[in-house]
Amino acid sequence: MGTFADFASTLERVHSTAGKNEKVRILSEYMRGLDADDAERVARFATGRASLKGSADETQIGYSMISDVIEEVTGLPPRELSRVYVKYGDLGKAAEELLSKKKETTLFQESLSLSDVAGSFEAMTQAKGKGSNATKKGLLKSLLLRANESEAKYIVKILTKEMRIGLVDGLVEEAVARAYDLDRGSVREAHLLVGDIGMLARSARSGELGRIRLELMRPTNFMLAEPMETPQEIADYFGKEVYADYKYDGVRAQLHKRGGEVRVFSRRLEEITASFPELVEGARLIDHDFMIDGEIVPFRDGRPLAFQLLQRRLRRKEGFEGAQSRAPVVFFCFDILLLDGGELYRKPLEDRRRTLERVIGGSPFGMAEMKAVRNSGQIQELFRSSRTLGYEGLVLKDPASPYTPGRRGKYWVKLKEELDTLDVVIVGAELGHGKRAGVISDYTFAVRDGADLRVIGKAYSGLTDKEIDEMMVKIKGLTTEDNGYFRKVRPELVIEVAFDSIQRSERHDSGFALRFPRIKRIREDKNAEQIDTLEKVREIYSSQKVTSEQ
Ligand code: AMP
16 A cells, blocks of 8 residues: 655655656656555645545635644744745745654654545545534644655645646646556546546556546536637638637536536536536426536626626625525536437537537527628627627637547637736735745736826736746835735836726725736836826726626
8 A cells, every 4th residue: 555655755756856757757657556546646646636626525724724733733833834934935845844843743653645645635525514624623633743744745735736846737647648558648538538637547557548438427628719819810710611609708617417416517627516506406407417518607687797796606605595686697508518328529519519409498598609600701790799799709619520628629719809908017016826936926016096006906927937037126126115925116117917807896996906917018118107097997997898887
């Protein structure tokens, strides 16, 4: 039976090796010696997951619980933990350093096995309701008491889902292929189908990769669309008649039904069934078993509502009744992968759509609006009507194409309109996370409101590493107040940000926030006097088809 210490020391070696190929080799050699149960655990742990992807349950252990337990186990004051944490920006590494000063240990010093750790994670996941926090804490404490420093580091890394050792899912997948002498392409294919890396490793280890199929109640990766800029580009690319769907702005969802059992999964393959009971009811009215792909859209009186209304539902902040009246939804279906034990996903879209229409006809679910288009004029026209109705644009699909889980295979192409950009000034900065731990890379920015500046958002993507380094130097020079994690910055650096939409928000003093802000470029040609105003933000906000007030 595999020990957790071996796992930790293997990952340690993976981490200290720079080359991807070497990382894969080290992991695959280790995995070769494991049985199927341990192969499953290791693949999952190595990608920073404590449990199966697609299970509704997660360990739900936050930073504060982990810090509490580290303090208890080491007997060190909270001050010490925050000092070490700031040093690394990584709780796992902080745990490793602090655990070397561990005061308590358990009497029985039997080493931790992979199965012990998986069992504790499972028990954490199962702990629910009153007293569950105490149970989880107890479980974590006994793990950390038994763990050496390096084991503690990896336990914490898995629980915080922050592995950060340069071993992304793709490399673990490659290691699985190499460990069990399998063809890389078929392993990739199987992984996209099965969704969970642990299940993949188990099947590969047992020689059952070829038997992986899409299965009801187990989420598969979603098919994705490639962006294109103009109707002409799209018409030229396909060169034939294609289907154009409206592009709905909601939550992408995969709905599985088998008998009376219904489960809904998000694009990240997490279960979201409990947030949408009306989908469960709706599905039960259909006299078939199926796996359907579509978008959950907040919708009332024939029109889409603001996407943000769904966020509260996803977080389950309020009771179902309230949620349903504030954010009624329609599930717009656009694909079907399985039906009554039969596989449809390899069939052409044309056939799948016909089947889908037949299956959901008469149910409360909506069929995604679809029209056949063959030239750029038709695409343009439909794009306009999609925007007028409050949708985001179009997704154009090749009628002859199969459903390819997880792929942007250019069978689906999306066309959407970029909103205006805003020129804003940086007023604050934070240390980044993950790859950018310890680097100043999260910028808080503001627009002008008369003589004042009003914060409208934060962005951390869009710049190259070189630009980030240059910004860091400038920001250090402009810092007026440094609180360790956050620093106030004299407003001089102007950046141009793109975003998907503007929403009302209490979070910032402008009263607005940008959705998906990303930095387009550094505007060295502009100074803080010349940035955009709150007035312009208001204009863009009210010109949006869908606002958060609807
Ligand atoms: P984006 O979020 O801009 O990358 O666009 C891709 C997303 O559009 C998908 O993940 C879906 O959630 C969403 N989408 C909306 N309507 C459709 C549709 N009719 N067909 C496929 N995807 C759609």
